[in-house]
Amino acid sequence: MKKILLIILSFFCSAAFYAQKGKVKKGNKKYDKLAYIDATEEYLKAVENGADSPEVYQKLGNAYFYNNKMEDAVKWYSKLLNQDNDAVDPIYYYRLSQAHKYQGNYKDSDKWMLKFAEKSPSDSRSKLFKESRDYLTTIPNKSDEIQLTNAKFNSEKSDFGTFLYKDTIYFASNRKEGEKYKWNNQPFLDLYIVDSEKNDIISFDEKLNTKLHESSIVISPNGDYAFFTRNNIIGKKEHSDSDGVNRLQLYRVRKNEDGKWGKEELLKINSDDYSVAHPTINQDGTKIYFASDMPGTVGESDIYVAKLDEEGNLEEPQNLGSLVNTEGQESFPFINEKGDLFFASNGHIGLGGFDNYVIREFEHDDSFQETLYVDNLGKPINSSKDDFAYTEYLSSNRKGFLSSNRENGKGDDDIYSFKVPKCYQIIDGIVKDKKTDQIITGANVVLDNKNNVVSSPEAISNADGTVSFKVECGTTFKVVGAKEKYTPDETEIYIPRRKKENIVTLRLSLIPEGIVEDTIVFEDKDGNEQVVQVNPKDLKVGQDLKEIFKINPIYFDFDKSTIRKDSKVELKKIIKILNKYSNLKIDVQSHTDVRGSNTYNESLSKRRNKATIAYLVNEGGINPNRIVGEGYGETRIINKCKEGVKCNDTEHEENRRSEFIILESK
Structure with a gap:
């Protein structure tokens, strides 16, 4: 009996073994x-x-x-x-x-x-984690500033990848029933448009939507062509890599003469062996960013950039490098009007799944030498689920969109809209005595810029000598500090869109007792201080500011009306004088040398006069009502270089000038 039981047990064990082996094979x-x-x-x-x-x-x-x-x-x-x-x-x-x-x-x-x-x-994800063990406390929560709205056009399936062009919304969706994608047993993706006039959802273009996936479209700034993502299919023939995987490819389509989309073109950067997807184009149409796992990729997918010409042709792609890309997945890039680069990643430190990140001013002319860094956009843009395909359109009423499969959505992936909050930063200032370095309380500090984007532009230094201003990003401000019995000080500071400490120090000099003159401090072409003392009684009608304040002449190049670099230094002194003495009104008088006809020289002097006044108004913020001006041609030569007299260019230059005559001083 025992032998029979052992034989039966062995039979069942063998049957189970072969059954499990067959299931694993299937x-x-x-x-x-x-x-x-x-x-x-x-x-x-x-x-x-x-x-x-x-x-x-x-x-x-x-x-x-x-x-x-x-x-x-x-x-x-x-x-x-x-x-x-x-x-x-x-x-x-x-x-x-x-x-x-x-x-x-x-x-x-x-x-x-x-x-x-x-x-x-050595994995970058390991290094980032070790550097940010307290990441949950550092990722911002902006739920009080940003309110997400589930888009009305979402379906019960997957909707994602929003692109806005001339108030028309483009997106991808698998809402249309049809053949199922074996990966997730859901229909394939197509491109759709939100028809705002009919409040309806229509196909982007029936002939461009195939039986496989289409998604992530971007239209060039001039509207002549578009790029979109599709599975590797040409006509009705599908192409796969050596493992039998049909990769994603980047296609271009151009507008016909009748304004309709023509036949799609497969770009040369594509290959059967890797994917290229999710394009975005910068504001001036000179660069295209996309995701790919092409050779040279660090992780599962990286962000690349390629130069773009006016015809929509791409140069050789360049990997954006380790600042952006990790050994994980980086995808869905987007570049906004300000040059901020957004992308989705599961390799950088985040809240879970894909998070949305930004590198502020990625395309900025980095003359102020601020360090680029990756910033997690935080809640509610990100969650513990997959949050990706962030886009924002600041010039279109600050509209923003993102895609997410977070809880309480309508379908698998949903599109959410929101209003992008404005960027603000703080300028922290401190006022000190230039000689002793002691703090100065009660100083009047004024913040100014020609666009007037300061809500409270004036403050009094506190007991610790400090002031603080909340200002908009992406702007240059002039900070001026003044106090009775001190010479004023001023400086400029650029406020980037990247978060940083914006600290300015104003150093005022105590005027020695017994001096009744006003003291004004200029800066020369080398950045050195030039201290000038002036008796306000000398500011009389008819006097030239150049003579009173020991300013160098404002000269022009031969046959030119543009403001020279050395003249800008002197014009900034004029601006400082006009700011200090707010009752002054001046007459700007511009001149030429004798070379050229009288008529031409009169016209040239008027252009020089216009350029001089424009600099004072536009760069210095001087009220144009305080300035009058005229061009006098060659009628007021100040040296021997009159018609018929031979002079070198240095001598002629003395006559190519602008002068600043006091019209009113009270």
Whole structure:
């Protein structure tokens, strides 16, 4: 009887072994074809029949991870890693960490992230984590400034990737029933337009939407052409890489003479062996950014940039490097009107899944030498789920959009709209005695710029000598400090869109007792101070400011009316005088040398006069009502260089000038 029972038990064990082996084999076939939903069914049956291998746990975890079923991913990745198998790729420690974070389990996420960092210390994600262990306290929460609205045109399926062009919204969706994508058993994506006039959703272009995926469209600033993402298909023929994977490709389509979209073109940068996707074009149409895993990619996908000509042709793509790209996924780039670069990443430190990040002033002329850095956009833009495809349009009523599969949405991925808040920063100032370095209280500090974007432009220095101003970003301000019995001081500061400490120090000089003259401090061409003392009684009608304040002449080049660099230094002194003596009104008188006809010289002097006054008004903010002016041609020569007299250019230059005569001083 015992022998019979052993034979029966052996039979059932053998049957279970072959059953689980068959299910694993079937699961692998579906897995290799990226049919992850179907693959999980076979693997689960194999587990029921006793399968207990790292391969099954790993692929089950991956199949759920790739479809954002993170609770199941945690279960199977945990089984894989709890086997203490040293042969397991460290990436699964990272994925388990991310799967926990996706569910908001930050404590468990950090535990597995530490293990990943131990096993892969050189990985950029490990380094970023070690540098930002307190990341939850540093990621901003702007929920009081930004209110997200679930877009009315969202469906019960997946909607994402918004692009706004001339108040028309373009996006991708799989709302149309049809053949299912084996990865997630959902329909393929098409491009759609929100018809604002009819309040309806229409297909972007029926002939451009194929049986496979289309998404992520961008239209050139001039409207002549567009780029969009599609699976690798030409006509009706699909193309795959050596593993049988149909990659994403970048297509270009141009407008016909009748204003309709023509036939799509496959760009030369594409390949059957890698993906190119999710394009964005900068404001002047000279650069295109996109995501790819082409050779040279650091991680699973990187952000690239290529120069773009007027015809929509691309030069050789350049990887944006380690500031942007990690060993994870960077995708969905967007560049706004200010040159800020936004992108989605699961490699930088975030709240979970994909987060949206920004590098402010990425395309800025970095003359002020501020360091570029990656900034997490924080809540509510980001959540523990996948948040991606951030776009903003500051000139279109500051409209913003993002895509997310966060809780309480209408479908799988939803599009959310919001109003982009304005960028503000703080200028912190302190007023000190120039000689003793002691703080000065009660000083009047004025903040000024020609666009008048300061809500409270004037402050009195506190007991600790400090002042503070809240100002808009992307602006240059002049900061002026003054107090009775002190010479004033002023400086300029540019406020970038990147967060930084904006500190200015004003140093006032105490005027010695017994001096009744006014003291004014200029800056020469080398940046050195020039202190001038003036008796206000000398500011009489008819006097030349140049003579009173010892200012160098305002000269012009031969046959030119543009303001020279050396003359700008002297004009800034005139501006300072007019700001100090607010009752002064002046007559700007401009002249030429004798070379050229009388008529031409009269016209040239008028242009010089106009340029001189324009500089005082536009650069100095001087009220134009305080200035009159006239061009006198060659009628007021001040040296021997009259007609018929031979002079060199230095002598002629003395006559190519502008003068500043006091019209009114009270």
